[in-house]
Amino acid sequence: MSAYDYEDLGLVAGLEIHQQLDTSRKLFCECPTERREPEESHRRLTRYLHPTKSELGELDDAALEESRVDREFEYLGFDTTCLVEEDDEPPSRLSREALDVTMQIAALLDMEAVDQAHVMRKLVIDGSNTSGFQRTTLVAQAGEISTTEGPVSVEDLLLEEESAQRVEATEKGVRWSLDRLGIPLVEIGTGPDISSPEQAREAAETIGMLLRSTGKVKRGLGTIRQDVNVSIADGARVEIKGVQALDQIDEIVRLEVRRQVELLAIRDSLRERDAAVGEPRDVSDVFEDTDSSVIAGALSSGGTVGALRLDGFDGLVGHELQPDRRFGTELSDHAKRHGAGGVFHTDELPAYGVTEAEVESLREAVDAGPEDAVVLVADAPETVDLSLEAVAERARTAVEGVPEETRDALEDGTTRYLRPLPGAARMYPETDVPPVEPDPSEVEVPELLTEKTERYQEAYGLGAGLAEQVAYGRRFTLFEAAVEEGVDPTLAANTLESTLTELRRDDVPVENLTDDHLMELLLLVEGGDLAKEGVGDVLSVLAENPDLSAEEAVEEAGLAGVGDEEVRAAVVEVVERNADQIDEQGMGAFSALMGEAMGALRGKADGGQVSDVLREEIQKRA
Structure with missing residues (x-):
């Protein structure tokens, strides 16, 4: 991939960081925030969702497109699921605990709290919420963080309810789990001040450190997600959702810049060729005796083969935008939104069982010339019609340049189309929850993890690496409590970080170990009832038998002290x-x-x- 001059391209990027809070209850009900396994569910309910107009009588484009895909949403309920989560009862008041943590975050981001926080409804009809909307409230504005490339403004801090967890696709739609729905979540939006991939990653890392400094955020896969907004001067704002790994952000930005640069190159070529988009045609007869298993399977099931001529697109549908993703892949993403398995196009044919003779017949059937490309969809008649309509719309947009849209982050750093960018038409007031008045004077600003690392070195004599491990780890509160009880700081730090990490790598179920287990064990060592060399063995016993006490685990491991x-x-x-x-x-x-x-x-x-x-x-x- 070529190295780009990001300043010359006019790169502008911003972040939206979503972080679950570790509170005792959900945001609008008393249910716990612990995650459950789908097999633990004991009841199911279904919903069909449709868009509603805003107070101004407008329909949001993203919600409207989502509604064109007819799907049934099934939700898994648990013994902890309540009527609020099922949308069969009005929500309770906003969690004060969650608001207090949010105010701490606002202080760390140097933000100004609003005088009165009003809960709003944000229209969401992808099935991720049983009500068809997400409750969100603006808590603070106008903050700033520092990076080595300059300051990055923080425009807003919102407190909102987490969406349901997607479990799997079903024949009729999507299955969701209600255990995650309603967990308090903060959304932090930066200004469009980021001008390089490296600065985007640094800004995200800084915000992540500030969040963890509260000691009240959830940790682990899926508990924090980054959305990245990227544009270049001649391109368009694109929102990339669902980046879960911090070390992926810089690559996401680089690849999106590349995608927009390549789309602009395609635009220029299309304009030179005076490109246009034809009308869909039924070309099923061309493939009556085809050896293509995909096309033959669709025809034998009562389906059709539809084709769309793209005037002036020859050679450009196969143009690579990102690694292993071409413009044809973008067309396919749009077709898949309407149920198609994908598309074929003449830049890649003959292939997949389609012969050279069939390609020639196809071109004749749609009157395609040498500079034209043809896109095929083979499926049920309605799916073919909707898919080709979506492909045609995306092809027309290519002549204009880069479309504004929301995209999904993939594991390799590339992205795929999700939906149009949402607009203001999806927001309206929540009438069931009264407003609250945040009070910044009551906020106790937590110690930063960077400051904590330095303190651990100075106060406890820990090495720099070990001090950082403990400060940034999940159990720094337990570490401090153990030291307060007289446990040797180095023993406590090594046990909570190095020993547990080694056991986890050996597939010991350390997730079963509670803070009580660990504190009891450390006190046994400090009291001379267990040699520190036996800590790993006892923890292994406790992890496999969490009902035991630490003292009982010592006996079970055969490590009772000797004279x-x-x-x-x-x-x-x-x-x-x-x-x-x-x-x-x-x-x-x-x-x-x-x-x-x-x-x-x-x-x-x-x-x-x-x-x-x-x-x-x-x-x-x-």
């Missing part, structure tokens, strides 16, 4: 077994024998104690 006499006896046995090595090497044999002695005691004794006894016994021999 001084037992330690010395074990060490003497090792020394006697290696008498010849000691006679030859003296204290030089210490390292090898230390490992053997610790193995003999199997973590039942502290390494310092074993070391002292071993030195004594070697010196006696020497």
